[in-house]
Amino acid sequence: MAEHPDIDILARSELFRGVPLDALREVQAVAFRKRFAAGDTVLRQDDTAAILYVVVVGRLRATQTGLDGQQIIIRYLGPGEVAGYTPLSGGDVHPGTVVAVDDSHLIGMPSAALREIMARHASIAINAASLLGARYRDLQVRLRELATEKVDRRIAHTLLRLAQQAGRRTARGIEIVFPLSRQDLAEMCGTTLHTVSRTLSGWEARGIVDSGRRRVVIAKPDALNDVAEEGQGGTG
Amino acid sequence: MAEHPDIDILARSELFRGVPLDALREVQAVAFRKRFAAGDTVLRQDDTAAILYVVVVGRLRATQTGLDGQQIIIRYLGPGEVAGYTPLSGGDVHPGTVVAVDDSHLIGMPSAALREIMARHASIAINAASLLGARYRDLQVRLRELATEKVDRRIAHTLLRLAQQAGRRTARGIEIVFPLSRQDLAEMCGTTLHTVSRTLSGWEARGIVDSGRRRVVIAKPDALNDVAEEGQGGTG
DNA sequence: CGGACTTTTGAAGTAATTCAAGGGGAGTGG
């Protein structure tokens, strides 16, 4: 009589939280596990969105690339989150690419089957709307920041968001738990790795952050918050 | 036996398209009409999201303002679109402000009632996910443009999008059907009204656009497209 | 210990902002 262990995991994910058990069983019946190593591509921009994934463990990066090859990072995805949301919103091709930045375990399911189940279980569709709304709101804020703030504030905001989303308290401060290069940060803030490097160097000197090769620790979150809200003022 | 006329309008809106008639009747039963004059505020950032609106006629502008008063335009809304999507995604306060830019008729409905109906009719929730997904994809593209492209290309892309969304074919070219100032365009592109003015002046000289006080006509969409895709090259 | 990748820092260049002033249109009120 024991349920499939994935049922439990799905029940805690953003897409299936609060969804009735019978619906979860239907989902589980069409779902499968898949592993990706750090660096593997999970899904590719402009490909048909045939599969939707739920992250079990690991960390993924969602990017979008323009015609001339310029890239930005849309967001990072962690456990419980959806990778490849397209089928939830009736789209047919992926608007971006998703790559694993750490070894990851995902639960996959065919788009068509999911949509069919969703049509019979409003709670899944409501969760989908909820998750997409949250991402939309998030991008609204980032768009405003990008349009109106100077780089150092944008970098500060970005780090604070990452800390909230994927930060681990340590003796040295809040550590971003996945590898994050200067280039990555630049692609999240709409700047260059050079500017990010210079900015972090400045904060390093003031003891606000403590960063190394693809690692960032926020030593003084409050000071970083000051930068985010008032520009580089308030050195103290 | 004749249905309420709003049923028909709702049935053609992005949120209620394809929704069964009994669900539409439930929606109509809690809905009401409301008019706004150009300049009126429909809903305010940080207010509780008590009402969701569907646009019947007119045009609205959705903006977001930061702590230091800096503002960007998230999007314009026209007939059939949702204003105040927050209740669809389980949020409680509006992430932005919506203002009428032309005299507008809206259909309003209480958030709580809508959510209750949505929980029983998956097709509404699916439409909600679909609409939010579309907006999210749109912002992803704009974020990338803002992060990676120079101003003239961004302005070109913005005008082309507006033309597609709210353009009317005329003898002089494609006219944006609602009042749109240099400042508005600047707030959509992440630049200043000065830069927009200079850029439009340049295009005016090349016969690409024909603009005046809060009016823009795209005389040569193909030429504008060239600017959007290749920078200011390809004068011809 | 070689080699690839990441980071740092300096110097030059520039796109776009900011500062500043003036001009034009539309609507209003006398």
Next chain:
DNA sequence: CCACTCCCCTTGAATTACTTCAAAAGTCCG
């Protein structure tokens, strides 16, 4: 109908934040 006023738009000049170009140093992995 004309003049006044309020917006909105334009354009020049100065400034600057950031990029681009360039080179070197550090760090991890096999």
